Amino acid sequence: MLTNKEIKKINEIKSHYPDEKAALLPLLWIIQEKYGWISEEAMRYAGDLLNIPYEQVLGVATFYTMFNKKPTGKFHLQVCTNVSCMLRGGYELFKYIEDKLKSENSESLFTIEEVECLGSCATAPMMQVNNKEFYENLTKEKVDEILEYFRKSTKKEN
Protein backbone atom coordinates (compact mmCIF):
# COMPACT_ATOMS: atom_id res chain seq x y z
CA MET A 1 0.00 0.00 0.00
CA LEU A 2 2.90 2.37 0.76
CA THR A 3 6.29 2.52 -0.91
CA ASN A 4 9.57 1.99 0.93
CA LYS A 5 10.12 5.74 0.79
CA GLU A 6 6.75 6.39 2.42
CA ILE A 7 7.40 3.75 5.09
CA LYS A 8 10.74 5.41 5.75
CA LYS A 9 8.95 8.70 6.27
CA ILE A 10 6.55 7.08 8.73
CA ASN A 11 9.46 5.53 10.63
CA GLU A 12 11.06 8.96 10.80
CA ILE A 13 7.81 10.45 12.15
CA LYS A 14 7.52 7.61 14.69
CA SER A 15 10.98 8.45 16.00
CA HIS A 16 9.70 11.85 17.18
CA TYR A 17 7.30 10.29 19.70
CA PRO A 18 7.77 8.09 22.75
CA ASP A 19 4.82 5.98 21.56
CA GLU A 20 4.65 4.99 17.88
CA LYS A 21 0.85 5.14 18.00
CA ALA A 22 1.19 8.94 17.87
CA ALA A 23 2.14 8.59 14.20
CA LEU A 24 -1.38 7.46 13.29
CA LEU A 25 -2.65 10.85 12.08
CA PRO A 26 0.36 11.54 9.82
CA LEU A 27 0.16 7.97 8.50
CA LEU A 28 -3.53 8.30 7.65
CA TRP A 29 -2.76 11.63 6.02
CA ILE A 30 -0.04 10.08 3.83
CA ILE A 31 -2.45 7.33 2.79
CA GLN A 32 -5.16 9.85 1.96
CA GLU A 33 -2.74 12.01 -0.03
CA LYS A 34 -1.88 8.94 -2.07
CA TYR A 35 -5.31 7.35 -2.55
CA GLY A 36 -7.69 10.23 -1.95
CA TRP A 37 -9.51 8.43 0.84
CA ILE A 38 -9.08 5.98 3.70
CA SER A 39 -10.55 2.55 2.96
CA GLU A 40 -11.12 -0.20 5.51
CA GLU A 41 -8.11 -1.97 4.02
CA ALA A 42 -6.03 1.18 4.58
CA MET A 43 -7.20 1.42 8.19
CA ARG A 44 -6.23 -2.20 8.81
CA TYR A 45 -2.88 -1.58 7.14
CA ALA A 46 -2.26 1.50 9.32
CA GLY A 47 -3.21 -0.47 12.41
CA ASP A 48 -0.80 -3.28 11.53
CA LEU A 49 1.99 -0.79 10.87
CA LEU A 50 1.59 0.93 14.24
CA ASN A 51 0.33 -1.99 16.33
CA ILE A 52 -3.04 -0.37 16.87
CA PRO A 53 -6.30 -2.38 16.77
CA TYR A 54 -8.42 -1.73 13.70
CA GLU A 55 -11.33 -0.49 15.86
CA GLN A 56 -9.11 2.22 17.30
CA VAL A 57 -7.93 3.32 13.84
CA LEU A 58 -11.55 3.36 12.69
CA GLY A 59 -12.45 5.54 15.68
CA VAL A 60 -9.75 8.05 14.81
CA ALA A 61 -10.47 8.08 11.06
CA THR A 62 -14.18 8.60 11.59
CA PHE A 63 -13.69 11.28 14.27
CA TYR A 64 -11.84 13.65 11.95
CA THR A 65 -13.82 15.02 9.03
CA MET A 66 -10.55 15.73 7.20
CA PHE A 67 -10.29 12.01 6.48
CA ASN A 68 -12.46 10.82 3.61
CA LYS A 69 -14.11 7.52 4.29
CA LYS A 70 -15.22 7.04 0.71
CA PRO A 71 -13.72 7.92 -2.66
CA THR A 72 -14.07 11.53 -3.71
CA GLY A 73 -14.24 13.19 -7.10
CA LYS A 74 -11.24 15.00 -8.53
CA PHE A 75 -12.38 18.12 -6.70
CA HIS A 76 -13.46 17.69 -3.11
CA LEU A 77 -15.55 20.66 -2.06
CA GLN A 78 -15.93 21.15 1.67
CA VAL A 79 -18.53 23.79 2.39
CA CYS A 80 -18.60 25.21 5.89
CA THR A 81 -22.03 25.57 7.49
CA ASN A 82 -20.86 26.45 10.97
CA VAL A 83 -22.16 29.55 12.76
CA SER A 84 -20.47 32.40 10.84
CA CYS A 85 -20.93 30.71 7.50
CA MET A 86 -24.48 29.67 8.36
CA LEU A 87 -25.37 33.27 9.23
CA ARG A 88 -23.99 34.41 5.89
CA GLY A 89 -25.75 31.84 3.74
CA GLY A 90 -23.59 28.72 4.13
CA TYR A 91 -26.55 26.33 4.08
CA GLU A 92 -28.11 27.97 1.02
CA LEU A 93 -24.77 27.80 -0.71
CA PHE A 94 -24.28 24.17 0.20
CA LYS A 95 -27.73 23.29 -1.14
CA TYR A 96 -27.14 25.37 -4.25
CA ILE A 97 -23.89 23.54 -5.06
CA GLU A 98 -25.35 20.15 -4.21
CA ASP A 99 -28.36 20.70 -6.50
CA LYS A 100 -26.17 22.10 -9.25
CA LEU A 101 -23.81 19.12 -9.22
CA LYS A 102 -26.75 16.69 -9.24
CA SER A 103 -28.50 18.46 -12.10
CA GLU A 104 -25.29 18.60 -14.12
CA ASN A 105 -24.44 15.01 -13.29
CA SER A 106 -21.00 16.20 -12.16
CA GLU A 107 -20.74 14.05 -9.09
CA SER A 108 -17.81 12.03 -10.42
CA LEU A 109 -15.79 15.20 -10.94
CA PHE A 110 -16.93 16.97 -7.78
CA THR A 111 -17.70 15.68 -4.33
CA ILE A 112 -19.42 18.03 -1.94
CA GLU A 113 -19.30 17.72 1.81
CA GLU A 114 -20.69 19.84 4.61
CA VAL A 115 -18.03 20.58 7.22
CA GLU A 116 -17.61 22.40 10.50
CA CYS A 117 -15.63 25.61 10.93
CA LEU A 118 -12.45 25.77 8.87
CA GLY A 119 -11.18 28.87 10.65
CA SER A 120 -12.07 31.41 8.01
CA CYS A 121 -15.11 32.86 9.78
CA ALA A 122 -14.29 36.50 8.98
CA THR A 123 -14.62 35.75 5.28
CA ALA A 124 -17.74 33.60 5.50
CA PRO A 125 -19.26 31.87 3.71
CA MET A 126 -16.40 29.77 2.50
CA MET A 127 -15.40 26.40 1.14
CA GLN A 128 -12.18 24.47 0.96
CA VAL A 129 -11.15 22.52 -2.14
CA ASN A 130 -8.93 19.44 -1.98
CA ASN A 131 -7.86 20.22 1.57
CA LYS A 132 -5.74 23.16 0.55
CA GLU A 133 -7.43 25.99 -1.31
CA PHE A 134 -9.83 28.36 0.44
CA TYR A 135 -12.55 30.21 -1.47
CA GLU A 136 -14.06 32.95 0.65
CA ASN A 137 -16.87 35.52 0.68
CA LEU A 138 -18.73 33.14 -1.59
CA THR A 139 -21.81 33.94 -3.59
CA LYS A 140 -23.66 31.72 -6.05
CA GLU A 141 -22.02 33.64 -8.89
CA LYS A 142 -18.55 33.07 -7.45
CA VAL A 143 -19.31 29.38 -7.00
CA ASP A 144 -20.40 29.13 -10.63
CA GLU A 145 -17.11 30.71 -11.72
CA ILE A 146 -15.04 28.43 -9.49
CA LEU A 147 -16.76 25.25 -10.71
CA GLU A 148 -16.38 26.37 -14.30
CA TYR A 149 -12.70 27.06 -13.73
CA PHE A 150 -12.19 23.53 -12.38
CA ARG A 151 -14.13 22.02 -15.27
CA LYS A 152 -11.98 23.87 -17.79
CA SER A 153 -8.77 22.91 -16.02
CA THR A 154 -9.78 19.26 -16.33
CA LYS A 155 -10.53 19.64 -20.06
CA LYS A 156 -7.08 21.18 -20.61
CA GLU A 157 -5.44 18.14 -18.99
CA ASN A 158 -7.21 15.80 -21.44
Ligand code: FES
Ligand atom coordinates in the same frame (compact mmCIF):
# COMPACT_ATOMS: atom_id res chain seq x y z
S1 FES B 1 -17.83 29.28 10.56
FE1 FES B 1 -17.25 28.85 8.54
S2 FES B 1 -15.11 29.14 8.56
FE2 FES B 1 -15.70 29.48 10.60
